[in-house]
Amino acid sequence: MPTSxxxxxxxxxxxxGTIGSWLKNEGDWVERDESLxxxxxxxxxxxxxxxxxxxxAKILVKVDETVPVGxxxxxxxxxxxxxxxxxxxxxxxxxxxxxxxxxxxxxIVMENRSASDGNGSRASTRATxxxxxxxxxxxxxxxxxxxxxxxxxxxxxxxxxxxxxxKEDILAYVAQRQEAPVPVxxxxxxxxxxxxxxxxxxPAPVSVGSQVSASPSPxxxxxxxEGIEVVTPSRMRLAxxxxxxxxxxxSPHATTVVEIxxxxxxxxxxxxxxxFKNREGYSISYVPFVMKAVCEGIRKxxxxxxxxxxxxxxxxxxxxxxxxxxxxxxxxxxxxxYDADQYTLAGLAKQISTIAQxxxxxxxxxxxxxxxxxxxxxxxxxxxxxxxxxxxQPHAGIxxxxxxxxxxxxxxxxxxxxxHMMYLCLSFDHRILDGAGAGxxxxxxxxxxxxxxxxxxxx
Amino acid sequence: MSSVxxxxxxxxxxxEEMQRDEAVFLLGEDVGTYGGAFKVSAGLLEEFxxxxxxxxxxxxxxxxxxxxxxxxMGMRPIAEMQFIDFIACGFDQIINMANKMYWRTGMPVPxxxxxxxxxxxxGGPFHSASPEAWFFHAPGIKVVVPSTTYDAKGLLKxxxxxxxxxxxxxxxxxxxxxxxREELPTEDYVVPIGKAITRRQGEDMTVLTYGAMVHQCLKAxxxxxxxxxxxxxVIDLRSLAPLxxxxxLESVKHTNKVLIVHEDTLTGGIGAELAxxxxxxxxxxxxxxxTRVAAPDxxxxxxxxxxxxxxxxxxxxxxxxxxxxxx
Numbered sequence: 001m002p003t004s005x006x007x008x009x010x011x012x013x014x015x016x017g018t019i020g021s022w023l024k025n026e027g028d029w030v031e032r033d034e035s036l037x038x039x040x041x042x043x044x045x046x047x048x049x050x051x052x053x054x055x056x057a058k059i060l061v062k063v064d065e066t067v068p069v070g071x072x073x074x075x076x077x078x079x080x081x082x083x084x085x086x087x088x089x090x091x092x093x094x095x096x097x098x099x100x101x102x103x104x105x106x107x108i109v110m111e112n113r114s115a116s117d118g119n120g121s122r123a124s125t126r127a128t129x130x131x132x133x134x135x136x137x138x139x140x141x142x143x144x145x146x147x148x149x150x151x152x153x154x155x156x157x158x159x160x161x162x163x164x165x166x167k168e169d170i171l172a173y174v175a176q177r178q179e180a181p182v183p184v185x186x187x188x189x190x191x192x193x194x195x196x197x198x199x200x201x202x203p204a205p206v207s208v209g210s211q212v213s214a215s216p217s218p219x220x221x222x223x224x225x226e227g228i229e230v231v232t233p234s235r236m237r238l239a240x241x242x243x244x245x246x247x248x249x250x251s252p253h254a255t256t257v258v259e260i261x262x263x264x265x266x267x268x269x270x271x272x273x274x275x276f277k278n279r280e281g282y283s284i285s286y287v288p289f290v291m292k293a294v295c296e297g298i299r300k301x302x303x304x305x306x307x308x309x310x311x312x313x314x315x316x317x318x319x320x321x322x323x324x325x326x327x328x329x330x331x332x333x334x335x336x337x338y339d340a341d342q343y344t345l346a347g348l349a350k351q352i353s354t355i356a357q358x359x360x361x362x363x364x365x366x367x368x369x370x371x372x373x374x375x376x377x378x379x380x381x382x383x384x385x386x387x388x389x390x391x392x393q394p395h396a397g398i399x400x401x402x403x404x405x406x407x408x409x410x411x412x413x414x415x416x417x418x419x420h421m422m423y424l425c426l427s428f429d430h431r432i433l434d435g436a437g438a439g440x441x442x443x444x445x446x447x448x449x450x451x452x453x454x455x456x457x458x459x
Numbered sequence: 460m461s462s463v464x465x466x467x468x469x470x471x472x473x474x475e476e477m478q479r480d481e482a483v484f485l486l487g488e489d490v491g492t493y494g495g496a497f498k499v500s501a502g503l504l505e506e507f508x509x510x511x512x513x514x515x516x517x518x519x520x521x522x523x524x525x526x527x528x529x530x531x532m533g534m535r536p537i538a539e540m541q542f543i544d545f546i547a548c549g550f551d552q553i554i555n556m557a558n559k560m561y562w563r564t565g566m567p568v569p570x571x572x573x574x575x576x577x578x579x580x581x582g583g584p585f586h587s588a589s590p591e592a593w594f595f596h597a598p599g600i601k602v603v604v605p606s607t608t609y610d611a612k613g614l615l616k617x618x619x620x621x622x623x624x625x626x627x628x629x630x631x632x633x634x635x636x637x638x639x640r641e642e643l644p645t646e647d648y649v650v651p652i653g654k655a656i657t658r659r660q661g662e663d664m665t666v667l668t669y670g671a672m673v674h675q676c677l678k679a680x681x682x683x684x685x686x687x688x689x690x691x692x693v694i695d696l697r698s699l700a701p702l703x704x705x706x707x708l709e710s711v712k713h714t715n716k717v718l719i720v721h722e723d724t725l726t727g728g729i730g731a732e733l734a735x736x737x738x739x740x741x742x743x744x745x746x747x748x749x750t751r752v753a754a755p756d757x758x759x760x761x762x763x764x765x766x767x768x769x770x771x772x773x774x775x776x777x778x779x780x781x782x783x784x785x786x
Contacts, residue, residue: 139786141715144743160786167715167746 002057002075008048008152009069009177010041010366017041018066018235019073024056036074040235046154046366054078137164145170151177157371159319163338236331247393251308251429255388258424258442260449262404265289266420268456276458280346284458287324288348290401290424291376293448295320295341298374301433301441305373307394308431323372323392324352326359333359334392336372345458380404380422389427397428397438399445462642466634468608469573470499472615473537475647477507480535483619486513486522487539496541497575497634523549523572527556527624530570535619540574543628544588557624558599567622573615575631577671577722579770582631583761589670589723589754594626595699595732601625602699603652606633606673608641610697613650621652630671655703657710661690664784665710667733668720669696672771676720679776689784699729707733708740715746716783720776725753747786752779 007017020038024030035047036056054076061073137158138146142165146153149170156173158165233241265286277283298305298320307315322340326333335355343351358364374395379387380403387400402423409419424445428438463471477483484507485500491514494501504512515522519540526536540546546553553572560568578587595602601623605611611629618625633639658673659680668676673695680691692710696703711717717737719730730751737749752771760769 139715139746140743141746164786166786 002077003052003054004072005036005048005051005074005076007061007067007069007071007073008039008046009155010039010046016066016068019061019063020045021063022059023047026056026059028056030054030056030076045362050076052076052078137162139164139166141167142170149174155366157336157338157367159338159371163367234330240332243393244390247391250393251391252431253391253427254430254435254438255425255427256435256438256442257386257426258446260422260424260446261409261419262286262422262449263420264452264454265449265456266404267454268452272456276346276349280350282350282353284346284349285352286380286401286404286422287352287376287378288345288458289449289452290378290399290445291322291324291337291340291348291352292343292345293445294322294374294376294399296448297441297444299341300444301437303432303437304397304428304441306396306432308396308429309394314432317373319371319373321371321373323375323395324355325375325377326356328360328362330362333364333369334372334375335359335364335368336370338371345456349458375399376401386423387425389425391427391429395429396432397426397441400425400427462640463608464635465605465608465611465629465639466497466499468612468641468643469615469629470501470503471643472612472619473500474503474506476535476616476619477503477511479647480619482533482535483537484511484513484529484534485537485539486515486526488515488517488522488541490514490539495539497631500539519545519547519549520552523552523557526570526572527552527560527568530557530568530624531560531566535569535571537571537573537619540572542582542586542588543574543576543590544585546572546574546588546590546626550593553594553600553624553626554597558597561623562599568624569620569622571615571618571621571625571627573618573627573629575634576628577630577632578759578766579632579671581761581763581766582759584759587759587766589628589721591626591628591699592723592728595729596727599624601652601701602628603697604628604630604670604699605650605697606630606670606695608639609643610650610656610695612643613648614652614697616647617649617652620649625652628670632671650697653698653701653703655694655696655698655706657692657706658695659691659693661692662714663689664691664716664718664780665707665714666691666693666718666720666776666780667696667707667730668693669699669729670722672720672722675771675773676776679773679780682773682777683780683784687781687784689780691780696729702733702736704736704740707736711737711741712744715744716786717745718750718752718776718780718783720752720771722754722771724756725751726756728753747783750779750783752776 010017018040020040022037023035024037030036030050030053032051032053033049036050037048039046039048056074057077058075059073060075061067061071067073137160138153139160143153145167146156146165151170151173153165156165156169157163158169160166160169269284269286273284302316303314305317305320307317309315319339320341322337323334324337326335335358337348337351337355340348340351355368358368372392372395375389375392375398377387377389377398377400380401383403385402385405387402389398389400391398402425404420404422406418407421408416409421411417411419424442426438426442473485477485485503487495489496490500491504491509491512494504500512522538526538529536540549557568557570560566576589576591578589580587591602591604594600601618601621603614603618603625605614615627618627659677661680666676666680673693676693680693683689683691692714694706694710696707719733721729723729728751730753734749734751737745752775754769754771757769760766
């Protein structure tokens with residue numbers, strides 16, 4: 001009985017995935033955790049490690065076809081004879097022991113495999129397949145629970161120290177998986193019947209929002225007409241569009257703005273930015289200061305770090321995981337800075353720098369893209385002075401920091417001075433918070449930001 | 460019936476057992492005329508006479524050695540160590556005689572060695588020992604450590620009635636502690652050796668402890684509930700040998716995190732053995748590292764600030780528990 005390989009759920013709100021490429025051909029031998037295929041989703045591209053060792057008996061979903069999460073995409077024969085694997089398997093290296101005893105056959109096979117690892121061609125795919133899981137921090141209990149619940153550890157964000165996956169993370173994931181709504185495209189594919197179909201049949205590709213799967217690649221495609229151009233958006237653009245409409249429909253947005261005197265921070269940055277970069281290897285900007293202040297605000301107004309649920313409950317989140325919007329070549333992503341309140345200013349600067357680098361290099365993991373509880377957006381880098389952001393669902397609020405600009409300001413004693421000023425715009429879900437809560441939060445943020453003196457200890 | 464202290468409960472147990480069974484007798488330094496260094500045996504000489512309440516020379520090997528001999532002859536001696544630190548002088552009689560006799564000859568050795576252990580009373584390096592690990596390691600001897608007044612009496616009675624050598628470790632800090640005063644049942648009772656007790660139930664973490672540390676752990680557990688919303692289960696082991704593995708494993712299986720707290724030094728202590736048992740039996744049930752809070756591997760200090768720094772306390776337990784909870 002061959003084992004069926006299913007389309008994995010790559011991220012919280014992802015309902016479908018597209019086969020980017022098959023890294024194995026039918027008939028190939030695959031090891032457990034060896035990469036089988038490349039999966040493309042709205043949010044992320046990832047290699048799919050094989051859950052079992054065996055012979056890839058049948059590929060059920062072709063390259064560029066999109067199927068819902070959970071759909072069968074391939075079949076692997078676990079009991080397949082190793083010798084059936086094609087001769088592509090490299091010959092034993094010089095160190096491999098000769099076969100002395102039939103009992104040792106299995107051990108020899110293992111040695112062959114490890115010998116092949118250093119052999120170049122397959123090494124890279126194998127390495128990426130296993131590396132992520134090995135590197136993941138996880139408790140022994142969580143590892144066992146994940147195995148029992150058949151959970152891909154890479155799909156889980158840990159909430160322990162350093163992102164470690166613990167018991168509660170697995171249990172929360174299991175609970176969420178049970179509650180998860182049926183994927184959008186499910187009715188189209190009728191996934192309830194595949195077991196009745198002959199094992200080797202190929203299910204028809206799903207068409208979700210016909211434009212998406214009809215387009216052979218996620219790239220922009222254009223159709224020429226008189227004077228206009230019709231563009232089919234990329235998957236990411238579509239995902240953003242869907243999210244924005246849903247957010248505006250879900251949360252009654254209210255926006256409130258404070259003005260902050262950033263003069264001391266600005267002067268400190270002017271003076272120390274270069275040195276800091278040379279010393280630490282990463283830069284520091286206004287963002288860590290704002291994040292730090294936001295954490296303080298959330299501590300004081302915990303409802304800013306919550307979600308309104310469909311059954312009219314409010315979920316307060318104990319971890320402050322800040323999403324940070326990063327513009328990349330392919331579009332906007334909002335990776336997560338976990339437990340932001342645990343870092344110093346320098347620590348935040350380092351996290352921001354590494355996450356942004358990962359985002360721009362298109363190397364974000366699934367973990368990077370889930371678990372955020374509040375977003376700090378920084379359109380100020382584009383010189384904007386007032387922005388009204390849309391909430392990243394299911395958060396309670398989003399904060400935009402606009403450009404720090406010099407303005408004449410009336411200060412104490414009615415004197416006029418040139419100060420570095422910045423507007424902070426907070427959009428909040430009016431179901432959860434009222435103006436008083438939002439204003440109080442902003443006031444805490446402002447007090448914190450204005451509390452810095454000329455000398456700032458960022459460590 | 461008025462309430463009694465931990466110390467008075469021990470005196471009651473000795474008196475009642477001597478009344479119940481003529482084979483039971485007490486020997487040790489100053490236990491007779493003086494009534495014991497801590498007055499545990501006050502009044503016993505008058506009640507039972509000098510043949511059953513025997514003042515001995517300052518020679519622990521002789522005290523324990525004669526107790527072993529008497530036990531072999533059918534008596535049930537209670538050998539008091541004036542301070543448990545000096546049990547080291549009788550080490551040979553315990554780990555070469557008392558604990559092996561039944562194994563070698565089939566003759567039981569029903570005896571109790573008891574005395575004040577533990578620190579926190581500014582007793583310095585020779586009057587503060589927690590010697591449980593040495594004897595816990597030796598097969599053939601039971602080791603019990605009562606933490607409450609009820610248990611002190613019930614466990615001592617069980618120890619006296621046990622047919623094996625039992626080391627009964629009293630904690631001198633608890634002797635007259637007002638909050639440990641308790642009204643005890645008027646009727647005869649024993650607390651069985653080998654049974655741990657859950658002093659507080661919880662879901663988030665198990666704390667394994669014994670002796671005076673039980674009270675520090677309970678205080679810490681309360682703080683963790685109030686300040687961190689953590690439900691901590693506190694298990695008082697009561698008996699170190701034999702260990703109540705069933706209760707321990709059951710609890711840790713449920714909470715998945717375990718903190719071990721003892722006053723004895725860290726290396727090779729009771730916690731080391733507990734950690735090994737848990738790692739062997741429950742590895743895949745652990746959601747965090749088995750964590751120990753114990754005294755540092757140094758001799759017991761005399762200076763009060765050093766003693767305070769040396770002993771485990773609520774703050775140290777809280778810090779370790781919080782780290783483990785966040786793991």
